[in-house]
Each structure stands twice: as C-alpha cells, then as structure tokens.
Amino acid sequence: MKSEAKPMLKTTETTAPLGALSPEDERRLDEMFAYVKEQAETFVGYPCRGRFDYSPLHRFLNYPINNVGDPFAPSTYRVHTREIELEVLAWFAELTHISAEQYWGYVTNGGTEGNIYGLFLARELYPSGMVYYSEDTHYSVAKNLRVLNMKHIMIKAQPNGEIDYDDLYETIRIHRDVPPIVFANVGTTMTEAVDDVTRIRRMLRELAIPESYIHCDAALCGMTLPFLDGAPEYDFRAGIDSISISGHKFIGSPIPCGVVLAKKRYVDRIARSIEYVGTLDTTLTGSRNGISPLVLWYAIRSRGADGFRREVAACVEKAKYAVRRLREIGMEAWRNPFAITVVFERPAPSVLQKWQIAVQRDRAHIITMQTISKEQIDELVSDIEAAREEVKA
Amino acid sequence: MKSEAKPMLKTTETTAPLGALSPEDERRLDEMFAYVKEQAETFVGYPCRGRFDYSPLHRFLNYPINNVGDPFAPSTYRVHTREIELEVLAWFAELTHISAEQYWGYVTNGGTEGNIYGLFLARELYPSGMVYYSEDTHYSVAKNLRVLNMKHIMIKAQPNGEIDYDDLYETIRIHRDVPPIVFANVGTTMTEAVDDVTRIRRMLRELAIPESYIHCDAALCGMTLPFLDGAPEYDFRAGIDSISISGHKFIGSPIPCGVVLAKKRYVDRIARSIEYVGTLDTTLTGSRNGISPLVLWYAIRSRGADGFRREVAACVEKAKYAVRRLREIGMEAWRNPFAITVVFERPAPSVLQKWQIAVQRDRAHIITMQTISKEQIDELVSDIEAAREEVKA
Numbered sequence: 001m002k003s004e005a006k007p008m009l010k011t012t013e014t015t016a017p018l019g020a021l022s023p024e025d026e027r028r029l030d031e032m033f034a035y036v037k038e039q040a041e042t043f044v045g046y047p048c049r050g051r052f053d054y055s056p057l058h059r060f061l062n063y064p065i066n067n068v069g070d071p072f073a074p075s076t077y078r079v080h081t082r083e084i085e086l087e088v089l090a091w092f093a094e095l096t097h098i099s100a101e102q103y104w105g106y107v108t109n110g111g112t113e114g115n116i117y118g119l120f121l122a123r124e125l126y127p128s129g130m131v132y133y134s135e136d137t138h139y140s141v142a143k144n145l146r147v148l149n150m151k152h153i154m155i156k157a158q159p160n161g162e163i164d165y166d167d168l169y170e171t172i173r174i175h176r177d178v179p180p181i182v183f184a185n186v187g188t189t190m191t192e193a194v195d196d197v198t199r200i201r202r203m204l205r206e207l208a209i210p211e212s213y214i215h216c217d218a219a220l221c222g223m224t225l226p227f228l229d230g231a232p233e234y235d236f237r238a239g240i241d242s243i244s245i246s247g248h249k250f251i252g253s254p255i256p257c258g259v260v261l262a263k264k265r266y267v268d269r270i271a272r273s274i275e276y277v278g279t280l281d282t283t284l285t286g287s288r289n290g291i292s293p294l295v296l297w298y299a300i301r302s303r304g305a306d307g308f309r310r311e312v313a314a315c316v317e318k319a320k321y322a323v324r325r326l327r328e329i330g331m332e333a334w335r336n337p338f339a340i341t342v343v344f345e346r347p348a349p350s351v352l353q354k355w356q357i358a359v360q361r362d363r364a365h366i367i368t369m370q371t372i373s374k375e376q377i378d379e380l381v382s383d384i385e386a387a388r389e390e391v392k393a
Numbered sequence: 394m395k396s397e398a399k400p401m402l403k404t405t406e407t408t409a410p411l412g413a414l415s416p417e418d419e420r421r422l423d424e425m426f427a428y429v430k431e432q433a434e435t436f437v438g439y440p441c442r443g444r445f446d447y448s449p450l451h452r453f454l455n456y457p458i459n460n461v462g463d464p465f466a467p468s469t470y471r472v473h474t475r476e477i478e479l480e481v482l483a484w485f486a487e488l489t490h491i492s493a494e495q496y497w498g499y500v501t502n503g504g505t506e507g508n509i510y511g512l513f514l515a516r517e518l519y520p521s522g523m524v525y526y527s528e529d530t531h532y533s534v535a536k537n538l539r540v541l542n543m544k545h546i547m548i549k550a551q552p553n554g555e556i557d558y559d560d561l562y563e564t565i566r567i568h569r570d571v572p573p574i575v576f577a578n579v580g581t582t583m584t585e586a587v588d589d590v591t592r593i594r595r596m597l598r599e600l601a602i603p604e605s606y607i608h609c610d611a612a613l614c615g616m617t618l619p620f621l622d623g624a625p626e627y628d629f630r631a632g633i634d635s636i637s638i639s640g641h642k643f644i645g646s647p648i649p650c651g652v653v654l655a656k657k658r659y660v661d662r663i664a665r666s667i668e669y670v671g672t673l674d675t676t677l678t679g680s681r682n683g684i685s686p687l688v689l690w691y692a693i694r695s696r697g698a699d700g701f702r703r704e705v706a707a708c709v710e711k712a713k714y715a716v717r718r719l720r721e722i723g724m725e726a727w728r729n730p731f732a733i734t735v736v737f738e739r740p741a742p743s744v745l746q747k748w749q750i751a752v753q754r755d756r757a758h759i760i761t762m763q764t765i766s767k768e769q770i771d772e773l774v775s776d777i778e779a780a781r782e783e784v785k786a
Contacts, residue, residue, distance in 0.1 A: 061647040254454040256680035287649040
C-alpha cells in the first residue's frame with residue numbers, strides 16, 4: 001500500500017451505478033483486504049488475537065444497531081442488543097468477583113475508554129483526589145489524566161515493570177491529606193507486570209486512609225489470570241473499585257472493545273436522567289455499537305471458561321518456549337510470572353519491521369497469543385540471529 | 394425479547410464442540426437477529442439510516458484491524474486501514490472547506506467523541522475559557538463539559554431551537570475577560586435548528602474579542618446542508634475551529650462512527666510523541682476500529698456527492714410531505730428551513746412506543762431519513778389520529 005492518500009474530490013463522481021463501487025474502487029478494496037490479511041500473518045508484537053471467525057454475526061451489520069446509554073436502563077431506541085450486553089457484563093462480573101446487585105458496567109470501545117471511565121468515577125467521588133500510577137503505565141493514561149484534569153504523581157517501577165511499593169507508600173504517606181486514587185496495572189503493556197492490588201489495599205489500611213479508590217487496568221490479564229492456577233487476586237475480591245478489560249486482546253475482536261465494571265453505588269451518584277432517549281446517560285460515549293457485545297457474547301458462549309483455560313495454558317506454554325529459544329541464541333529473554341509476554345533485548349530494525357514488534361528504549365517484547373505458532377517463534381528467533389550476524393559482519 | 398438477562402455462569406460449559414455455539418445459543422442469536430430486523434421496520438424517530446448493505450466489507454471482520462493513534466502518523470501496528478481513513482478525512486475536509494495543509498482529524502466512535510475532542514482542544518488552547526451553548530443542545534454536551542471540567546453557561550434558545558443571539562451577545566459581553574468557546578448546533582437534536590455561525594463570528598468581532606473558539610456539532614446536518622442549494626454556511630468558511638459529523642446518521646453505518654476535523658495547528662500543540670506504538674497520540678481513544686473508515690469510504694465512493702444530493706432532496710421532500718399530512722389531521726407540525734426533522738405535538742404513548750419516537754416535554758419529532766417511505770408516514774399519521782380518537786372516546 002502506498003502511504004499517500006488519493007484525494008476524493010467531491011466533484012469527482014464514480015462511473016459505476018449508484019450504490020456500487022467502480023471497478024477501480026473494487027480493486028482498491030481488494031488490495032486493502034490483501035494488505036490487512038498479509039500484515040496479520042506477521043503479527044507477534046501486540047497482545048491481540050490475530051484471526052477469528054464471527055461470520056454468524058455479519059448479518060447484524062445491515063442494521064443501525066445502537067446500544068445508546070446505560071445498558072441496564074430501557075431505551076426508546078429499540079434497534080439494540082442490550083440483552084446480550086447484559087449477559088456479557090454478568091459473565092465478567094462473575095469473573096471479577098462482584099455480586100449481581102453490586103456492579104454496574106458497559107461494553108466500551110476499548111481499554112482506554114474503560115480507564116477514563118474508572119478515573120472519571122474516582123474524580124467525581126474524590127474531586128481533590130491524587131492519582132498514583134507507575135512509570136510503566138500505558139502512555140494513554142497520562143493523556144486521560146490530562147483530559148480529566150486530575151492531579152497525579154508518577155511512581156517508580158521495579159525492573160520487572162511492577163510498581164515500586166516503597167515509593168508508592170512513601171508518596172501516599174506524604175499526601176495523606178488528599179484521597180489516593182491508585183491506577184493499578186494488571187499487567188503493564190511492556191512486560192505484563194501485575195501490580196499487587198491486595199498489597200496496595202493493605203498499604204492504604206496501614207496508613208489509616210479513610211477515602212481511597214483503586215482502578216484496575218486489566219486490559220490483557222483480565223482474561224488470562226482468572227484461568228491460571230495460583231495467579232494473584234487483582235479484582236473486586238482484592239478491594240478494587242473499578243476495572244477495565246479489553247475485548248480485542250485475548251478474546252479477539254474485529255472492533256477494539258472492552259468491558260468496564262464498577263461498583264454500582266458510585267455510578268448512581270453521577271447518573272443523570274435524560275428524557276430525550278428515555279435512558280440514563282451514565283456511559284461516556286452515549287451512542288454505543290451493538291456489534292461488540294455480540295462478538296464478546298459469541299466468544300464467551302462458543303469457547304466458554306474451559307476453552308479460555310485451554311487457550312491461556314497454551315499461550316503460557318509458548319511464552320516459555322520463546323524464552324528458552326531466545327536464551328539459546330544468547331538473548332537476555334525473560335517473562336513475569338503468569339505472563340504470556342516475553343521481554344528481550346531490542347533487535348535490529350529489520351526484525352522490528354517484519355514482525356510488527358513494539359519497543360520501549362532497549363526493550364522489545366512479543367506476546368504469544370493464540371494465533372502465534374511455535375514455527376513463527378522459531379522463524380523470529382532465526383531472523384534475530386541472522387540480523388545480529390549481519391551487524392557483526 | 395425478554396428484558397431479563399440469563400446469567401452465564403462461567404462454570405456452565407456449552408455442550409457444543411469448542412468454537413461453536415450450542416443449538417440453544419444458535420437459536421438465541423437468531424431470535425436476536427429477528428428482533429433487530431423487526432425493530433428496524435418501525436424506526437422513524439431517530440436520525441439514523443435504517444438499512445444498508447456493506448457486505449463487501451464483511452471479510453475485513455476476520456482480522457484485528459486497529460487504526461491506533463494519529464491517522465496521519467505511521468504506526469508499527471500494521472493491521473490497519475489508515476490510507477482509507479485519510480481519504481475519508483480528505484473528502485470531509487473538502488466538504489467543510491478547509492485546505493489540505495490546514496486540517497487534522499480522525500474517524501471517531503460517533504458524534505459525542507468528536508464533540509469531546511473539539512471541546513478538549515478548546516480547553517487546551519484557552520484553559521480559562523468559558524463555554525456557551527444553547528439550552529437545546531444535546532444532553533451529552535453537559536456531560537462532556539463535566540468530564541472535561543470546563544466552565545460553562547447555558548444560553549436561551551429561540552422557540553425554533555436556534556440559539557438566542559441577544560442572550561449570547563449579552564452573556565459574552567459580561568464575560569469579556571475570559572475567552573469564549575461557543576458550542577454551535579448544526580442542527581439541534583430535537584428540531585434540527587442551525588445556529589448561525591457567521592453571525593456568531595461577527596458578534597465576537599464586534600465585541601473585539603481577541604481569543605475565541607467555535608466548535609460545530611454538525612452530527613446530522615454536516616451531511617445535508619452541503620447538498621442543499623442556498624443553505625447557510627456553517628463550516629471552516631464561516632470561521633469555525635473544529636467540527637464533528639456523524640457517520641451513522643445520514644450516511645448510515647452498522648457501528649456508530651463519525652469524523653472530527655480541526656485546525657492542524659491546534660492539534661500540534663497537544664501532540665505527544667510516544668515511542669510505544671511509534672505514533673503520535675493525538676486521538677482520544679488510542680485504539681480505533683478500522684472498519685468504520687471502510688464503511689465511510691465505501692459509502693462515499695459508491696454514492697458520491699451526486700448520490701448524497703439526490704438522497705437529501707428526497708428526504709426534504711418527504712419532510713414537507715409529513716408536515717402537510719400532519720397538518721391535515723389538525724396537528725401543529727413544522728420544520729426548520731432545510732431540515733428533514735418534522736416537529737409536532739407529542740402523540741399518545743402507544744404511538745411513541747410503536748414508532749420509536751423521541752420526545753422532549755410536549756414535543757415529538759420524526760426524521761424523514763432515506764429508509765422511511767411515504768407509506769410509513771401515512772401509517773404513522775393514521776396511528777396518531779386513531780390514538781387521538783381513542784382518548785376522546
């Protein structure tokens with residue numbers, strides 16, 4: 001694909017009959033599809049499942065489905081899939097250990113929206129609150145905090161990516177006059193490190209802090225840790241107040257999406273009754289797509305907890321394999337406990353380019369999602385080795 | 394459809410083979426589809442095209458397309474449709490009269506996101522700014538202002554829904570010490586009234602205000618006014634600074650979406666270079682779906698300006714027809730100039746229910762979109778009449 005866009009002058013009409021693409025545009029669409037398909041083949045650097053098949057849902061794309069507003073409130077806009085959305089939320093509520101009476105939530109456009117929502121709730125509860133988050137937190141969070149106009153302090157991270165608890169403790173201790181709002185990573189983008197929420201909650205108790213809030217960004221691990229024996233508690237059991245989990249990462253979705261869950265009593269405080277759509281406007285976006293809930297529902301119903309458990313186990317297995325293979329060629333490769341993210345030294349640009357690998361300073365990582373094979377790992381390792389030889393030569 | 398959700402306990406596994414739905418779930422999905430299809434038949438109360446066919450795009454749903462970050466910046470996440478997105482933006486830039494060097498924008502998840510973005514830009518430029526918007530502004534704007542923590546004053550609206558210019562003038566005059574940020578409706582949700590942007594810009598000049606910002610919410614009319622002869626100027630020609638146009642309204646989309654455009658030099662100020670995804674993080678959402686740009690591109694290329702012009706003309710024709718028919722049965726029905734929204738007295742609840750009509754106090758409206766037929770208008774008018782007779786009897 002060329003990167004330069006051809007302008008589509010509005011005075012330039014197509015020669016095709018109305019409602020159809022011109023042969024040239026048909027070709028462009030085919031090219032775009034071939035491009036997307038090809039890129040998905042060498043896709044090891046992002047925590048997104050690379051392929052899926054939701055074809056039984058395609059028929060829904062012929063209608064203007066809109067789950068406008070609060071999924072729990074009725075709406076006069078009736079072309080919706082709210083019932084399905086509620087089932088998806090119920091499943092995630094059970095997964096994150098919050099009872100049916102206590103939670104509220106909705107299907108979002110992705111992890112960022114869920115994080116903004118959690119922080120927004122925290123700000124509404126504690127307008128003078130101070131947000132604490134580690135330096136290894138996803139870059140979007142700093143932007144969210146700016147959008148929301150919230151005071152914040154960045155906390156040091158440990159070498160593995162986990163928040164530095166001593167720094168967190170000391171910093172909160174100094175600011176005991178303002179309610180702490182802790183943004184916890186479960187896990188971090190770069191190393192999949194999991195902040196210990198139970199320990200943070202205990203810390204807040206030790207400091208005798210009466211008002212506090214913990215939001216958990218469980219974009220990827222919200223779908224892996226529940227299916228791994230012995231994994232740490234990171235959810236409502238551990239004392240969090242809201243959580244954001246991505247749908248387009250481990251589950252896989254053609255449209256970035258996610259789920260945000262929060263304690264219902266917080267949301268009730270910010271609800272605004274709106275006559276126009278006959279619904280409570282408690283979501284951030286208002287108009288919300290009704291396809292993503294169908295995708296999540298379909299994935300949950302067709303794969304089930306057992307399916308996810310098997311998938312997670314296989315991904316962990318491949319992560320271990322990748323660490324071993326990389327070490328065999330002398331790379332410093334490692335992974336956090338329970339992680340499917342393998343961290344290693346930044347390889348040559350040609351390797352980054354070919355495999356769509358994300359980097360941060362001297363670190364690179366791959367995430368051994370379901371659609372990545374051992375053969376791909378072998379090929380990647382060969383490429384890294386070959387690129388190193390080139391540099392030496 | 395029952396409104397109560399059946400819980401999906403995670404311990405309840407389906408009996409179907411992994412990756413397939415159980416026969417019961419297949420049935421549920423079919424029921425949900427039948428429900429959506431049926432509801433789309435009696436869909437006259439919302440400004441959304443009721444049916445469309447984007448089947449050539451369905452194949453793209455098998456891949457994790459993500460137009461992460463700024464569409465103008467390259468990204469290492471290469472499963473994307475950014476090139477197509479840029480063409481869509483170029484088309485809208487021409488439509489709203491801003492030159493190629495001057496604009497920036499992206500395809501959003503809908504009008505609300507575009508409005509938040511415009512207001513966010515305004516706030517970053519003028520942190521002490523005061524937002525003015527009419528009382529007939531969509532309810533989501535008040536929520537946006539709360540999320541963004543912006544000072545604001547609601548201005549009176551005229552009976553037709555247009556902002557009260559005298560009130561606006563007087564209010565800005567009193568607050569000349571803070572930069573005004575005007576949120577203009579093009580048009581309003583309830584009556585499709587168009588705030589006169591040219592007049593507002595002139596007003597700001599008359600008051601000798603050195604720093605100001607106008608954001609234009611052209612959710613629906615951004616796709617109708619450009620195709621109507623003699624329609625008022627509402628875009629960058631008229632002196633706006635940013636604009637939000639919906640994609641799922643006049644154009645029609647299975648996924649709520651839209652376009653936000655702003656002056657590039659404003660956006661440059663808030664850009665943050667982020668190594669992680671190798672892109673500039675100037676959007677609100679970060680991860681962005683790559684399907685919506687395809688939908689908009691497909692619509693633009695297959696229908697073209699001529700196609701849209703014909704569609705708008707037909708919708709206006711039907712709006713005139715609806716006004717006439719409603720008046721014939723003694724209803725006070727009317728429409729604003731150039732509008733495809735027909736406003737009338739709030740009918741009986743049975744009518745609202747059947748036709749999914751949105752109301753505000755004593756007013757109701759229908760929007761004569763492409764998919765609404767004269768036969769449906771006749772049927773609606775009969776229903777209104779019948780329901781009135783019932784009340785009298």
